[in-house]
Amino acid sequence: MIAIFLAGAISLLTSLFLTRFLIRFFKNLGKGQPILTRDENNAVVAEHSHKQGTPTMGGIAIILAAIVGYVVTHVRRGVVFSDQAIIMLVAVVVMAGLGLLDDLAKVRKGRNRGVFWKVKGYITLAISIGLALLLALTTNVSRTLSFTRWDNPGWELNVVVWVVWAGFMIFATTNAVNVTDGLDGLAGGSAILGFVAFTIIAYWAFRNPGIYGYQAGVRDGVINPLDLAVVGAAFAGACTGFLWWNAAPARIFMGDVGALGIGAALSMLAITTNTHLLLILICGLNVMEIGSVTIQMGYFRASGRKKRLFKMSPIHHHFELSGWPETTVIIRFWIISGLCVALALAMFISDFVRIQR
Numbered sequence: 001m002i003a004i005f006l007a008g009a010i011s012l013l014t015s016l017f018l019t020r021f022l023i024r025f026f027k028n029l030g031k032g033q034p035i036l037t038r039d040e041n042n043a044v045v046a047e048h049s050h051k052q053g054t055p056t057m058g059g060i061a062i063i064l065a066a067i068v069g070y071v072v073t074h075v076r077r078g079v080v081f082s083d084q085a086i087i088m089l090v091a092v093v094v095m096a097g098l099g100l101l102d103d104l105a106k107v108r109k110g111r112n113r114g115v116f117w118k119v120k121g122y123i124t125l126a127i128s129i130g131l132a133l134l135l136a137l138t139t140n141v142s143r144t145l146s147f148t149r150w151d152n153p154g155w156e157l158n159v160v161v162w163v164v165w166a167g168f169m170i171f172a173t174t175n176a177v178n179v180t181d182g183l184d185g186l187a188g189g190s191a192i193l194g195f196v197a198f199t200i201i202a203y204w205a206f207r208n209p210g211i212y213g214y215q216a217g218v219r220d221g222v223i224n225p226l227d228l229a230v231v232g233a234a235f236a237g238a239c240t241g242f243l244w245w246n247a248a249p250a251r252i253f254m255g256d257v258g259a260l261g262i263g264a265a266l267s268m269l270a271i272t273t274n275t276h277l278l279l280i281l282i283c284g285l286n287v288m289e290i291g292s293v294t295i296q297m298g299y300f301r302a303s304g305r306k307k308r309l310f311k312m313s314p315i316h317h318h319f320e321l322s323g324w325p326e327t328t329v330i331i332r333f334w335i336i337s338g339l340c341v342a343l344a345l346a347m348f349i350s351d352f353v354r355i356q357r
Helices: 001-030 059-073 084-111 120-138 159-180 184-207 226-248 255-272 282-302 315-321 324-355
Strands: 146-150 153-154
Touching: 001 059, 001 153, 001 226, 059 084, 059 226, 059 255, 059 315, 084 120, 084 159, 084 255, 120 159, 146 324, 159 184, 159 255, 159 282, 184 226, 184 255, 184 324, 226 255, 282 315, 282 324, 315 324
Parallel strands: none
Antiparallel strands: 146 153
């Protein structure tokens, strides 16, 4: 438990000071986030022109702070590095690196869409499948379809199907977090709740190895759950430190580097803790956001490009255009995220209680 709190505290403080440094650094460069004036259906967006030029790429601080917190925590005796956690951090760095390239292109070209935007989805999907394959081939990660544990429902998947499934999870979550990152602190605040949930789940697995533990030579159970809990705590702390500066009115945005990195971390935690399907609830707000975009585009095309279901997507902009102040949308969406996470944890714990009876 000490290691978990230590990871969170170190990451929070590192993120807090590193983000402040990035704000000053990017302001001195004189370039910031360009603001999109029209959405994917050419509809005029909500009025955010005052945010033009705000420093971006603050996600660099989140990723670095989480890694620092994770590594420094392992100085303590009893906390060991696990192969799954290391691969998870590799996945985060790779996805964040892709986001960083796109952020740099946006800033240099002065456009909200980077040079990769037309092929970015394909690149992200390919990387996601590659990361899932790396996890499958180099670790003993469970290959069962899971909800709250490896044997619930416990459907065994062959390597190919599992890699495609896990790759889709990574791809979908990274894009969902990226879509959510449209208002000050919205993505960061909801991500904190998600990482706290995975920290609790992983620590619960650590304390109850008879139910969630790994049996040598058999692909089931959570491997080194304490290390996974440390990863979750490190990212929760890093996002909290960043939120200090990202809360409305934001002094810096996380950018794609932060959104893609956070999405990769959340999805990989779900995969390694055997809570694949529970991720849908833990990231319920992100699912709602990306779902609104999918529904909007589908409805728009089905109507012959004449009608829209929402005033604008993602759905947080719909409520802005309906008259909600930005801070009202953010806080209410945080509440929705909290309710989703609470329900997910309630399901996880109720399953544990049922087994104990």
